[in-house]
Amino acid sequence: MLSQKTRYAIRAMQHLADRHGQGPVPLSEIAETQNIPAKFLTVILSELGRQGLVASQRGRDGGYWLALAPAAITYGDLIRIMRGSLALVPCASRYAHEKCTNCLEEGKCRTRALMLEVRDRTAELLDSIRLSDRIDSVPPFAASDSDK
Ligand code: SF4
Secondary structure (H helix, E strand, C coil), X not given: CCCHHHHHHHHHHHHHHHCCCCCCECXXXXXXXXXXXXXXXXHHHHHHHHCCCEEEECXXXXXXXECCCHHHCEHHHHHHHCCCCCCCXXXXXXXXXXXXXXXXXXXXXXXXXXXXXXXXHHHHXXXXXXXXCCCCCCCCXXXXXHHC
Protein backbone atom coordinates (compact mmCIF):
# COMPACT_ATOMS: atom_id res chain seq x y z
CA MET A 1 0.00 0.00 0.00
CA LEU A 2 1.22 3.54 -0.66
CA SER A 3 2.52 5.25 2.48
CA GLN A 4 0.68 8.21 3.95
CA LYS A 5 3.62 10.40 2.89
CA THR A 6 3.34 9.26 -0.73
CA ARG A 7 -0.43 9.82 -0.73
CA TYR A 8 0.06 13.33 0.68
CA ALA A 9 2.72 14.02 -1.97
CA ILE A 10 0.33 12.94 -4.72
CA ARG A 11 -2.44 15.17 -3.36
CA ALA A 12 -0.10 18.16 -3.04
CA MET A 13 1.19 17.65 -6.58
CA GLN A 14 -2.35 17.32 -7.97
CA HIS A 15 -3.21 20.58 -6.26
CA LEU A 16 -0.16 22.32 -7.74
CA ALA A 17 -1.03 20.87 -11.16
CA ASP A 18 -4.54 22.34 -10.90
CA ARG A 19 -3.00 25.73 -10.04
CA HIS A 20 -0.20 25.49 -12.62
CA GLY A 21 0.58 28.83 -14.28
CA GLN A 22 -1.22 30.84 -11.58
CA GLY A 23 1.86 31.87 -9.55
CA PRO A 24 3.06 30.67 -6.14
CA VAL A 25 0.49 28.68 -4.17
CA PRO A 26 0.59 29.31 -0.40
CA LEU A 27 1.38 26.31 1.78
CA SER A 28 -1.73 27.05 3.86
CA GLU A 29 -3.97 26.68 0.78
CA ILE A 30 -2.53 23.27 -0.07
CA ALA A 31 -2.67 22.15 3.56
CA GLU A 32 -6.27 23.24 4.04
CA THR A 33 -7.68 22.11 0.71
CA GLN A 34 -5.90 18.78 0.72
CA ASN A 35 -6.22 18.21 4.46
CA ILE A 36 -2.50 17.65 4.99
CA PRO A 37 -0.81 18.66 8.30
CA ALA A 38 1.22 21.81 7.47
CA LYS A 39 4.45 20.59 9.12
CA PHE A 40 4.40 17.31 7.23
CA LEU A 41 3.54 19.16 4.02
CA THR A 42 6.60 21.42 4.43
CA VAL A 43 8.84 18.34 4.66
CA ILE A 44 7.18 16.71 1.64
CA LEU A 45 7.39 19.86 -0.50
CA SER A 46 11.05 20.38 0.31
CA GLU A 47 11.74 16.77 -0.66
CA LEU A 48 9.87 17.30 -3.94
CA GLY A 49 11.88 20.52 -4.38
CA ARG A 50 15.19 18.65 -3.93
CA GLN A 51 14.02 16.20 -6.58
CA GLY A 52 13.36 19.07 -9.01
CA LEU A 53 9.58 18.71 -9.16
CA VAL A 54 8.60 21.75 -7.11
CA ALA A 55 9.94 25.32 -6.97
CA SER A 56 9.30 27.77 -4.15
CA GLN A 57 9.60 31.38 -3.14
CA ARG A 58 9.71 32.71 0.41
CA GLY A 59 7.97 35.81 1.69
CA ARG A 60 4.50 37.27 1.96
CA ASP A 61 3.50 36.43 -1.62
CA GLY A 62 5.57 33.29 -1.63
CA GLY A 63 4.52 29.72 -2.07
CA TYR A 64 5.07 26.66 -4.22
CA TRP A 65 4.58 25.78 -7.85
CA LEU A 66 5.44 22.92 -10.18
CA ALA A 67 8.96 23.19 -11.59
CA LEU A 68 7.87 21.13 -14.61
CA ALA A 69 4.71 21.15 -16.68
CA PRO A 70 2.05 18.73 -15.34
CA ALA A 71 2.28 16.85 -18.64
CA ALA A 72 5.96 16.14 -17.92
CA ILE A 73 5.29 14.34 -14.62
CA THR A 74 3.77 10.88 -14.41
CA TYR A 75 2.28 9.27 -11.31
CA GLY A 76 4.95 6.60 -11.73
CA ASP A 77 7.73 9.23 -11.44
CA LEU A 78 6.12 10.71 -8.38
CA ILE A 79 5.63 7.42 -6.56
CA ARG A 80 9.20 6.32 -7.35
CA ILE A 81 10.59 9.64 -6.09
CA MET A 82 8.68 9.19 -2.83
CA ARG A 83 9.91 5.58 -2.76
CA GLY A 84 6.31 4.42 -2.52
CA SER A 85 5.76 0.69 -2.73
CA LEU A 86 3.28 -0.65 -5.28
CA ALA A 87 3.56 -4.23 -4.11
CA LEU A 88 0.59 -6.07 -2.61
CA VAL A 89 2.92 -8.33 -0.63
CA PRO A 90 6.12 -7.13 1.06
CA CYS A 91 8.29 -9.71 -0.73
CA ALA A 92 7.35 -8.13 -4.08
CA SER A 93 8.41 -4.66 -2.97
CA ARG A 94 11.54 -3.06 -4.42
CA TYR A 95 12.14 -0.66 -1.53
CA ALA A 96 10.57 -2.42 1.44
CA HIS A 97 11.31 -6.06 0.72
CA GLU A 98 10.33 -8.42 3.53
CA LYS A 99 9.26 -12.02 3.82
CA CYS A 100 6.01 -13.12 5.41
CA THR A 101 5.90 -15.62 8.27
CA ASN A 102 6.33 -19.23 7.13
CA CYS A 103 7.76 -18.09 3.81
CA LEU A 104 8.18 -20.55 0.97
CA GLU A 105 11.41 -20.30 -0.98
CA GLU A 106 10.89 -17.12 -3.04
CA GLY A 107 11.85 -18.76 -6.33
CA LYS A 108 9.21 -21.44 -5.77
CA CYS A 109 6.37 -19.23 -4.63
CA ARG A 110 3.67 -18.62 -7.28
CA THR A 111 2.02 -15.96 -5.12
CA ARG A 112 5.18 -13.88 -5.26
CA ALA A 113 5.59 -14.42 -9.01
CA LEU A 114 2.00 -13.27 -9.55
CA MET A 115 2.41 -10.26 -7.27
CA LEU A 116 5.63 -9.21 -9.04
CA GLU A 117 3.63 -9.15 -12.27
CA VAL A 118 0.82 -7.15 -10.65
CA ARG A 119 3.41 -4.67 -9.32
CA ASP A 120 5.05 -4.28 -12.74
CA ARG A 121 1.74 -3.80 -14.55
CA THR A 122 0.63 -1.27 -11.97
CA ALA A 123 3.91 0.63 -12.46
CA GLU A 124 3.38 0.54 -16.24
CA LEU A 125 -0.11 1.99 -15.84
CA LEU A 126 1.08 4.71 -13.45
CA ASP A 127 3.88 5.59 -15.89
CA SER A 128 1.25 6.23 -18.56
CA ILE A 129 -0.87 8.65 -16.49
CA ARG A 130 0.34 12.24 -16.18
CA LEU A 131 -0.47 14.88 -13.62
CA SER A 132 -2.16 16.81 -16.44
CA ASP A 133 -4.57 13.93 -17.14
CA ARG A 134 -8.07 14.32 -15.83
CA ILE A 135 -9.34 11.77 -13.36
CA ASP A 136 -12.85 11.75 -14.75
CA SER A 137 -14.81 10.91 -11.61
CA VAL A 138 -13.36 13.84 -9.59
CA PRO A 139 -13.08 17.35 -11.10
CA PRO A 140 -9.85 19.31 -10.63
CA PHE A 141 -9.53 21.92 -7.87
CA ALA A 142 -10.81 25.38 -8.79
CA ALA A 143 -9.75 28.52 -6.90
CA SER A 144 -13.41 29.12 -5.94
CA ASP A 145 -13.38 25.78 -4.04
CA SER A 146 -11.23 27.36 -1.32
CA ASP A 147 -13.99 29.96 -0.64
CA LYS A 148 -16.53 27.24 0.26
S1 SF4 B 1 5.59 -17.14 0.99
FE1 SF4 B 1 5.64 -16.32 -1.06
S2 SF4 B 1 4.46 -14.47 -0.91
FE2 SF4 B 1 5.05 -15.00 1.16
S3 SF4 B 1 7.00 -13.92 1.56
FE3 SF4 B 1 7.47 -15.96 0.83
S4 SF4 B 1 7.76 -15.68 -1.34
FE4 SF4 B 1 6.60 -13.91 -0.64
